[in-house]
Amino acid sequence: MGILAGLRVVEVSAFVAAPSAGLALAQMGAEVIxxxxxxxxxxxxxxxxxxxNTSLFWQGLxxxxxxxxxxxRxxxxxxxxxSIICASGEDAGILLTNFPPKGWLDYDSLREARQDLIQLTVMGNxxxxxxxDYTVNPALGVPMFTGPEDHVGPVNxxxxxxxxxTGQMAVSGLLAAERHRSRTGExxxxxxxxxxxxxxxxxTLGFIAEAELGFDRERSGNYLYGAFGRDFVSADGVQFMLVGLTPKQWRGLCSATELETKMEQLAHARGLDFSREGDRYEARKEIAALIQPWAASRKIGEIDAAFSAQNVCWGRYQSTQEMVLNDPACSAENPLFVHREQAGIGEMLMPGSPLEFTGLDRKDVTGAPGLGEHTDQVLSELLQLSSGEIGRLHDQKLVSSG
Structure with a gap:
């Protein structure tokens, strides 16, 4: 039983935003059809x-x-x-879609069958x-400050x-509307x-205000913008990202690398105060030049030990396949994951909801349904159709059970 047990949502969707919202609701216990x-x-x-040709994308979402x-059609x-969208039930009558709200998905038309209908429509603009994303980002300017510092042209x-x-905002919107309906009936x-x-x-993140003040965000490559952070390579060839964003992280970084004195000297020479994250960004290349020899002269095990002792914020680079094969965080050792059978694919490592509710156990993870796997069940339960009526719909090739 999940925290949303009893809530029914009908989803008519494709691609990422709307299906990811439905997935989040289902993994919290809602019945998502x-x-x-x-x-x-x-x-x-x-x-x-x-x-x-079985889609891992579709199965995952x-x-x-x-x-x-x-x-x-x-x-x-x-x-x-x-009829399924507007089926009766106090915790039903909720539609999630990213298809145009017209024709059979027109809200006003659907409301004729159910006055208290909640519909969330994800649109492009x-x-x-x-x-x-690939058409929105160009308009935002994001590809113009993504990528290497010396690169010319957009980087998607x-x-x-x-x-x-958007998918997670859709979850918030639907639950807010459902709370409003439970209070007002609307x-x-x-x-x-x-x-x-x-x-x-x-x-929200200040990009627009920055542009209003006449600044275009610069490309900073693998540097962390606005503080200190950059990638380095150990003596045994392991590449890792090192970050000193907060004062505590910065102090830990300096202590672990034994560079406190040199960092103080650099700050004094530049007339900067490295207790301020922006000043660390101003001197990012000089800071990196001090850290690079330290990293290059040590194997990753030694670096790991030094960083762990000072609680340094860092992370190794790895491919997705390396993560799946070697990282305990991406395994059944992490309560987020379970191994489950997925029809058409076999046993898979499946994540559940990242949310942990203290009063409830994690909802069990189940695979994606086969196309039409629950057709007969839903028609019988929600619309009270008899087996004969359902059989006639199959004969008319109006429905399929996979």
Missing amino acids: RIDDIRGGLDYRRWPVTED NKSKRSVAIDI RPEGRELAR RHGDSAV SVLPAWDCI GQHIKLALEDVAMATMG
């Missing part, structure tokens, strides 16, 4: 895939959900889907146009940060634009 196109949705074969497969299929990020943040149509999430984040 996907309405999937009978042929598989837009992201059903999204890369990465196995050798037989849809764990712990239920799937109902309907031919939503046909009017009868859309009406069936609408506030006008409802299509957008993804491979992490869909705005999608991930439904909501919440609109959440990927571009607005990105713009709001840029404003």
Whole structure:
């Protein structure tokens, strides 16, 4: 039993933002029912895939959900889907989607069947146009300060940060609307634009104010902007990131490397105060030049011991495969993970919710459903259809159970 047990959410979605919101809700115990196109949705074969073209992307984003497969291209299929969305239940009547809120997903039309409907629609921008991280970031200027210091031209990020943040904001929006409904009985149509999430984040973190003051953020390569942090290589060739962001981290770094006196001399020579993080950034290259010989003359085991003794903030670089093979944090030693069987793939290491609630055990992790795996069950439970009625829908090829 998760903390959201009893809550029912219907998800009509593809790609990252909306499915990640549904995943987070499902992993907290909500019943999340996907309405999937009978042929598989837009992201059903999204890369990465196995050798037989099973999408690891789709499987990862849809764990712990239920799937109902309907031919939503046909009017009868859309009406069936609408009935599932608006099915009765005090903790039901919640729709999560990133498809345009028109036609069968029009909020006002759906409200005719359920007045207290809560619908959250993830959009590209506030006008409802299509957008993804790779098109939003260029407008924000982020690719122009990403990458090596001497690079000319944009450098795209491979992490869909705005999608991930938008997904978590969608969770907040739905739960806030559900709380409001529990107090007032009123439904909501919440609109959440990927571009607005990105713009709001840029404003919150000071990027917009910086630009208003006439500054363009500089490229800082592998340096941490605004404080001290950079990558180094040990004597045995291990690359690691070292950070001195807070005063405590900075003191630990200086003590572990035995460079306190030289750092004080450098600060005095530059007329800077290294107790201030911005001053450490101003002298970042000179600071790195002092640390580099220390790192290059020691093997990683010695560096690890020195850093551990002073609680230094640092981390080794490793490939994703190295992480999976060797890192205890990415294994069943971490309560976040369990090994579970995933249909079509085999046993996989699956993460649950990162949230830990002291009064509840972690909800068990289950794999993603097969396409339409729960069609008959949902039609029977939610819509009270008989086996004969469900059979006729199958005969009409309006639904599928996989």
